[in-house]
Amino acid sequence: xxxxxxxxxxxxxxxxxxxxxxxxxxxxxxxxxxxxxxxxxxxxxxxxxxxxxxxxxxxxxxxxxxxxxxxxxxxxxxxxxxxxxxxxxxxxxxxxxxxxxxxxxxxxxxxxxxxxxxxxxxxxxxxxxxxxxxxxxxxxxxxxxxxxxxxxxxxxxxxxxxxxxxxxxxxxxxxxxxxxxxxxxxxxxxxxxxxxxxxxxxxxxxxxxxxxxxxxxxxxxxxxxxxxxxxxxxxxxxxxxxxxxxxxxxxxxx
Amino acid sequence: xxxxxxxxxxxxxxxxxxxxxxxxxxxxxxxxxxxxxxxxxxxxxxxxxxxxxxxxxxxxxxxxxxxxxxxxxxxxxxxxxxxxxxxxxxxxxxxxxxxxxxxxxxxxxxxxxxxxxxxxxxxxxxxxxxxxxxxxxxxxxxxxxxxxxxxxxxxxxxxxxxxxxxxxxxxxxxxxxxxxxxxxxxxxxxxxxxxxxxxxxxxxxxxxxxxxxxxxxxxxxxxxxxxxxxxxxxxxxxxxxxxxxxxxxxxxxxxxxxxxxxxxxxxxxxxxxxxxxxxxxxxxxxxxxxxxxxxxxxxxxxxxxxxxxxxxxxxxxxxxxxxxxxxxxxxxxxxxxxxxxxxxxxxxxxxxxxxxxxxxxxxxx
Numbered sequence: 001x002x003x004x005x006x007x008x009x010x011x012x013x014x015x016x017x018x019x020x021x022x023x024x025x026x027x028x029x030x031x032x033x034x035x036x037x038x039x040x041x042x043x044x045x046x047x048x049x050x051x052x053x054x055x056x057x058x059x060x061x062x063x064x065x066x067x068x069x070x071x072x073x074x075x076x077x078x079x080x081x082x083x084x085x086x087x088x089x090x091x092x093x094x095x096x097x098x099x100x101x102x103x104x105x106x107x108x109x110x111x112x113x114x115x116x117x118x119x120x121x122x123x124x125x126x127x128x129x130x131x132x133x134x135x136x137x138x139x140x141x142x143x144x145x146x147x148x149x150x151x152x153x154x155x156x157x158x159x160x161x162x163x164x165x166x167x168x169x170x171x172x173x174x175x176x177x178x179x180x181x182x183x184x185x186x187x188x189x190x191x192x193x194x195x196x197x198x199x200x201x202x203x204x205x206x207x208x209x210x211x212x213x214x215x216x217x218x219x220x221x222x223x224x225x226x227x228x229x230x231x232x233x234x235x236x237x238x239x240x241x242x243x244x245x246x247x248x249x250x251x252x253x254x
Numbered sequence: 255x256x257x258x259x260x261x262x263x264x265x266x267x268x269x270x271x272x273x274x275x276x277x278x279x280x281x282x283x284x285x286x287x288x289x290x291x292x293x294x295x296x297x298x299x300x301x302x303x304x305x306x307x308x309x310x311x312x313x314x315x316x317x318x319x320x321x322x323x324x325x326x327x328x329x330x331x332x333x334x335x336x337x338x339x340x341x342x343x344x345x346x347x348x349x350x351x352x353x354x355x356x357x358x359x360x361x362x363x364x365x366x367x368x369x370x371x372x373x374x375x376x377x378x379x380x381x382x383x384x385x386x387x388x389x390x391x392x393x394x395x396x397x398x399x400x401x402x403x404x405x406x407x408x409x410x411x412x413x414x415x416x417x418x419x420x421x422x423x424x425x426x427x428x429x430x431x432x433x434x435x436x437x438x439x440x441x442x443x444x445x446x447x448x449x450x451x452x453x454x455x456x457x458x459x460x461x462x463x464x465x466x467x468x469x470x471x472x473x474x475x476x477x478x479x480x481x482x483x484x485x486x487x488x489x490x491x492x493x494x495x496x497x498x499x500x501x502x503x504x505x506x507x508x509x510x511x512x513x514x515x516x517x518x519x520x521x522x523x524x525x526x527x528x529x530x531x532x533x534x535x536x537x538x539x540x541x542x543x544x545x546x547x548x549x550x551x552x553x554x555x556x557x558x559x560x561x562x563x564x565x566x567x568x569x570x571x572x573x574x575x576x577x578x579x580x581x582x583x584x585x586x587x588x589x590x591x592x593x594x595x596x597x598x599x600x601x602x603x604x605x606x607x608x609x610x611x612x613x614x615x616x617x618x619x
Contacts, residue, residue: 002481004586006473007593014600019545023600026549030556030596034589037560038581045571069549101377105346105565108371109489113566119346120306120314121572126345128565136561139554146550147516176396179389180445181515183400185508185551188437189558191411192505192591195430196489196497199423202415203491209288212375213358216489220562225381227558232388 022071029068033061037135044131047123051095054131058087058138065142072153078245079149082238083141087134089237090141090230094133101222104129107215109200133223140186140227144234147178152242164247171239182231190224263391270387281379285327285356292373293335293359295351297322301338310574316342321351321369325359335359335367346569403444407437423492430500434507435460441511451522454613458514458606463507465605466598467499470590482590486583488566498587505559506595509551510602517544517606525614533611540607548603552596559588 015023040057044050062083070076098104105125106114151174152167162170191198194217201211211217285292299320306314322336337359341348349372351357356373389397414433418426438459446452474482484494517540524539525531563584570580 001477003474003477003479004481004589004593006477007470007590007597010469010473011593011596011600014597015548018541018600018603019548022545023548026545026552029549030552030592033553033556034560038577038585041564041567041571042577045568065550065553069546071546097377097381101374102349102372103374104349105344107347113488114347114569117569117573118308118310118312119569120308120316120342120344121310121312121346121569122314123344123568123572125565128568132561132564135564136557139550139557143547143550143554147547150546172392176393177519178516179393179396180400180403181508181512183404184441185512185554186558187404187407188508188511189505189555191407192501192503192507193559193562195501195504196487196491196494198411198415199418199426199497200489200491202419209375212378213371213373215371215374218374218378222378222381223558223561225385228385229381229388232385232392235392 022069025068029064032064032068036061036064040131040135044123044128050123050127050131051134054134055091058134059084061135061138062087062142065139066146070146070150072150075149075153076146078242079142079145079238082149082234082241083145085237085241086141086145086230086234087138089233090137090226091134093229094137094226095130097222097226098126098130098133101218102126103215103219103222105215107219109197109214109216129219132219133226136223137227137230140182141230141234144175144178144182144231145238148174148235148238149242152239156246164243164250167246168239168243171242172235175235175239179231179235183228186224186227186231190220194220266391270391274383274387277383278376278380282356282376284375285373288327288358290358290370291328291330291361292326292356293321293323293367293369294326294356295321295323295353298351298353306342310572312572314343316340317350319351325361326356330361335361335365337367337369339369346565399444403441406440406444410436410440423497426492426500427496430504431464434463434503437504437507438511442515445515446519450613451518454609455511455514455518455606458518458602458609459507459511462510462514462598462601462605463503465601466506466510466594467503469597470502470594481582481586483582483586487587502591502594505591506555506598509555509595510598513544513547513551513599513602514606516547517603518610521607521610522614525610536611536614537604537607540610541603544603544607548599551599552592555595556592559591560585563588 012027015027019026036057040053043053063080066080066083067076070079148171152171155162155170197216301318301320304316306316319339320336321339322334325331325333325335339351341350358370358373359367360370361367386401389400410433414429418429438456442452442455446455484498487494487498490497520543521536521540525536567580567584570584
């Protein structure tokens with residue numbers, strides 16, 4: 001049997017043992033995420049516009065991740081709305097910056113892997129780079145909105161008569177606690193994912209200037225920065241969405 | 255809403271905007287820092303356009319443009335040069351230049367020169383600055399600690415790379431395993447402080463990361479690593495298998511730390527509030543906290559590991575390869591990495607809860 005399938009089964013068993021039904025749902029979301037991601041790539045190969053495909057599948061992927069891992073439906077709903085808003089804000093940043101930085105496609109370091117492949121395939125690699133950036137940030141956005149939403153949910157439950165404005169600042173406070181560890185998740189992801197590239201840079205004694213202008217490095221680095229910016233703006237946006245909802249709820253009650 | 259607006263730190267935003275403008279001006283005029291000649295493009299003339307169809311019936315167009323500009327640094331500063339640049343619609347390894355852009359060029363003498371690549375430090379510095387500024391504005395002190403830990407970890411990472419270079423990567427796994435422990439210790443020290451809670455978190459992080467690697471090695475042994483194509487690893491200058499494992503250890507470390515920190519800090523807070531809580535209750539509430547965050551966390555790494563394979567997978571598909579082959583050659587390693595880190599993240603739930611319920615209990619006696 002293939003190692004990937006066995007590793008997947010080990011993960012499934014562990015997730016069910018630890019999380020029960022919720023663990024099974026989280027595993028299911030991982031499988032479905034992979035399915036949708038691969039489906040999106042195939043659609044792009046059939047010349048569907050990459051950014052449109054990515055935006056639609058991005059919203060689906062956020063929904064899958066958030067609704068299948070959440071416990072409380074109301075919290076998940078708010079987290080989902082917030083995450084879509086964050087995604088839209090990020091797209092407004094990603095599209096111009098990717099056009100500016102021009103890190104699409106492949107770099108000189110890729111030459112060996114590209115041997116024998118035909119490059120002019122008639123699909124804009126700038127659009128593909130934008131899609132890559134959007135897809136890569138989805139996980140971080142979903143995680144951050146979930147964390148803040150459930151943190152605020154906890155507070156709402158314990159202090160039902162909290163003032164809405166107070167709730168907003170509590171959201172920022174919860175955000176402060178998660179930002180340190182989320183930053184680490186992202187940067188260790190970068191260090192780990194690009195380790196062989198860094199070894200390459202070191203072996204060929206690239207200077208700081210070389211690395212800062214290197215297409216392959218920049219492509220990965222700006223994606224991590226997009227995710228980071230996404231997590232930061234998630235904090236006020238999620239707090240705002242939940243505060244507004246809380247205000248409305250109070251008004252309809254009284 | 256009015257209240258929120260009143261608290262908006264308009265002064266701080268103004269200061270950051272001013273510094274930002276100055277920084278951007280500097281970075282877009284920092285050509286004198288580079289040794290390679292940089293050209294600023296002043297005139298662009300489109301010369302020709304050709305239709306191209308490759309063996310897989312992909313239709314594209316290739317264009318030739320004539321670029322004239324001036325060298326902005328080095329001993330050729332001020333010289334005018336003219337050169338041709340070819341680009342395609344897909345722009346996989348080429349790009350279309352526009353007036354005002356800067357690019358690195360290679361001068362061959364006798365007026366001959368070729369364009370190498372765009373100068374892209376300005377957008378990168380812009381994004382770094384934007385991230386740091388947002389962090390300060392929204393998070394104040396928490397932002398400073400977070401950035402501090404990133405800077406220290408980057409320095410450590412460079413030291414590890416230096417040691418790795420000594421013997422052509424034969425010790426890569428050991429070097430980066432030690433680095434992983436150092437990374438966790440320093441980061442947790444900065445985030446939590448030097449106390450019992452930090453040691454419990456450190457123990458949980460290190461244990462789960464290595465446990466997930468050991469489990470994977472056992473799986474590798476029994477499946478004879480079927481379906482894992484180390485030859486598809488990119489940028490390899492060393493034996494790929496240990497390098498791949500080192501990548502996985504470092505890559506999953508952050509997420510395992512994230513999960514452990516969340517569980518253990520909540521449990522220590524619970525213990526402070528209600529010192530009479532039993533071991534079993536602590537363990538169970540740790541499991542409750544952990545199981546809701548493990549799913550989203552695994553997805554964070556999944557999207558990072560899989561996202562970066564998009565361009566290459568697409569290129570494979572458009573070059574007449576089957577779905578299965580395109581997956582194996584590009585996405586299988588990212589998939590294995592996601593699964594291994596997933597195992598580490600899930601293990602962190604019982605391990606972090608267990609360690610806390612054991613050690614938090616002890617202190618009371």
